[in-house]
Amino acid sequence: MSEESADDHRPSSPLVLRVRQILNSCSKLIEGGDSHQSENSVSELVNFLETISDAALSDPDNVDAQNNALEVLLEIHGYLCSPSSDQEVIDALSLVLPKTVAKFACVSDRCLEIADSVIDRFIAMCNPRDMLSILCEALSKMIKASAYVAPLLSGLSKVFLSIQRRHFEQVKVAVPVIVSVLKVISSEPEDGDTEIDGLFDRAVGIANSIHEVCTKLEGIVNEKLRALLGLYVLQIMALVSVSMFYKQSSCHQLVSRLSCFYPYCSISYFGLMTGSDVDKMTNIVTGEDEDDYMSCLSYVKHGASLSVIWGNVLDGVAQAANEDLTAVKDELRSNQTERWQAVGMLKHIYSFVNLPWELKKHAIDFLLCITDENISQKCDEHIDFSSYMPSLFAALQAIKMVIMYAPDTVLRKLSFDAFKRLLADIPTSQRFDILKALITNSDSSSMIAILIDLVKGEMYMENRKRISTGNNEAQQTGNKECPNPFCWNASVLELVEFVLRPPQGGPPSLPEHGDAASFYHQIDFRRGYMMLVCVVFVFFYGLVVRNLLIGICFLLILEVVW
CATH class of the missing domain: 1.20.1050 (Glutathione S-transferase Yfyf (Class Pi); Chain A, domain 2)
Known part of the structure; x- marks a missing residue:
């Protein structure tokens, strides 16, 4: 009974x-x-x-x-x-x-069970298209409680299976509502809300329903719905990584279950890491409405790179995605432009404020894995760098934030190593512009000191190249673009002036001991400025004036700083 x-x-x-x-x-x-x-x-x-x-x-x-x-x-x-x-x-x-x-x-919990049954009864008795609108409207009420959302999500997963026509259009309308409410609840959980894992279990259930609908469709409709499924799974992957990381067992299970959808959606780790699969799915789903529609799927690129990171650190995840991660890393190591594309995707992890630091550390480790310590020797100066410059600059900015704000020294040092390797991967002709932009856009005096030290090191290396190659060879290069060892000329002097005489006036900023980047406090800031100026002039005018310049620069810096 x-x-x-x-x-x-x-x-x-x-x-x-x-x-x-x-x-x-x-x-x-x-x-x-x-x-x-x-x-x-x-x-x-x-x-x-x-x-x-x-x-x-x-x-x-x-x-x-x-x-x-x-x-x-x-x-x-x-x-x-x-x-x-x-x-x-x-x-x-x-x-x-x-x-x-x-x-x-x-x-x-008992009321949750009965609420599920009530909504199931409505779905069984009423028009599926009407119920889709009703449930989406109920979700839009945005009550920030997992239990409230849970029966509505389960209801939608069943409604998807009941829809008889225009499957892609119907699911496309519902997905923004679903991911929006999941984003709010996962980023701002209510006090005492312990049902977040059950909520994501139902979110995966929605993915299962979309997958089941896909298997019954053919042609362009199947392609569109599979692409939408892929984007949905990537968005959920990012949200799970943010809100479920502390529940390791549940999080790992969800990551594996989500990864199982990748083969069906024709998603590869290589395509995720370079962003090509994300772009392809986005074009299929949105057409000309990319900006409007993708605003609700703002974490798909985060989810794409996180998927690969999870595959790298968790046993069984790469197997669930049917991927050979070793081959992916080897390909990224051997191809500079693809490596830059991967960096452009990884930056979403480094800049993701809500992401646990441990995941950012795994992403830093991955970047170190795909870059070579001697990569500057392999850098192709003839590649058109301009299209990659904004993305690489953003990546360096994001890594810079990790260096400054990471809670432990190990992660800060690893991030600095990754920062230097990424700089070395950039052609010399563009590297100074990147460093200059990083310095001029930094409001941390300690970070400026670190970057100045990098500029000084680059100048030393350029000076050694100049001596080894000889002045005659340099003068014979008639290219309009500055040759490798000689592109840092007046711009370096301008940077020196910018540092010693800030545009806003006053003395140069000194490193703050309270700054999170203070693990590099051993960099003597005043000496760094002086050495940079000396290196610049020696680079251009030779060693004849070395001793005189050191004395002059020392006096100038004493006057400016003190």
Whole structure:
């Protein structure tokens, strides 16, 4: 005997009797065609139910209030399951009750189960397209509680399976609503909200439903829906990485389950790491509406690079994605432009404020893995760098933030190593422009000191190249673009002036001992400035004036700084 039928033999509480009375009134008015009065009656039912749920939610320790909520919810479910219920009445109730019933899911686990059943009943009895709109509207209410969202997500996964036509268009409308509410809840969880793992389990259930629909479709519709599934999975991957990292067991299971979708969606680790698969799926899904639609899927590139990082650090994840990660890393090591594309994707991890530091460390390790300590010797000076410059600059800026704000010394030092290797991967003719932009866009005096030290080191290396190659060879190069050892000329002098005489006036900024980058405090800031100036002039005018310049620069810096 079912629980609902067993309850029929118990004395009904006044609250249950009141719900039953309102439901009977709704039925009579709707069947009688009195639309105005029937709307009032349905509104009365909604208000009464919300009073019951609010009472239970406002006092979580009140057992009587929880029991009242469960009894009322069971009465609603029993009415919907009754063979005598009129379809027109159920259609009218379906417009408002899913949102109201979802609030009961926050009362207790048992109420969540019944709320699931109530929404399932509406889906079974009503038009799927109507239910899709109703459930999306209920999700848009944005109650920041996992339990409220959970039955609505499960309902959508079942609605997707019930849709008979225009599958891609229907799912495309629902996905932004789904990912938006998941993003809000995962980034701003309510105090005591312990159901986030169950919520993402239902989010994966939606992916399973989309996959099942895909298998029944062919041609361009299948291609579009598979691409949308891929973007959805990448977005969920990013959200799981942010909010579930501390629950390692649950997080690892979800990551593996999400990775299983990649082969079906024709997603490869190489395509994720270079961004080509993300761009391809985006073009298929959005067409000309990329900016508008992709604003709701703003974490897909984060999810793309995180997918590869998870595959690199967790056993079984790469296998779930059917990937050979060793081959991917070898390819990135051997191809400079593809490596730059990978850096452009990794920057999303480094700049992701809410991401756990441990994941950022794994991403730094991955960058160190695909770059070579002697990579500057292999750098192709003839590659058109201009199209990659903004992305690489953004990546260096993001790594710079890790250097400055990482909580432990090990990560800061690893990040600095990665920073230097990435700089070495940039053609010499463009490297100074990058360093200059990093310095002029930095508001941290300690970071400026670190960057100045890098400029000084670059100047020393350029001077050694100049001596080894000889002045005659340099003068014979008639290229319009500055040759490798001689492109840092007047610009270096301008940088020296910028550092010693800041545009805003006053003395040069001195390193702050409280700065998170102070692990490099051993860099003597004043000496660094002096040495840089000396190196610049020696580079251009030779060693004849070396001793004189050192004395002059020392006096100048004493005057400017003190």
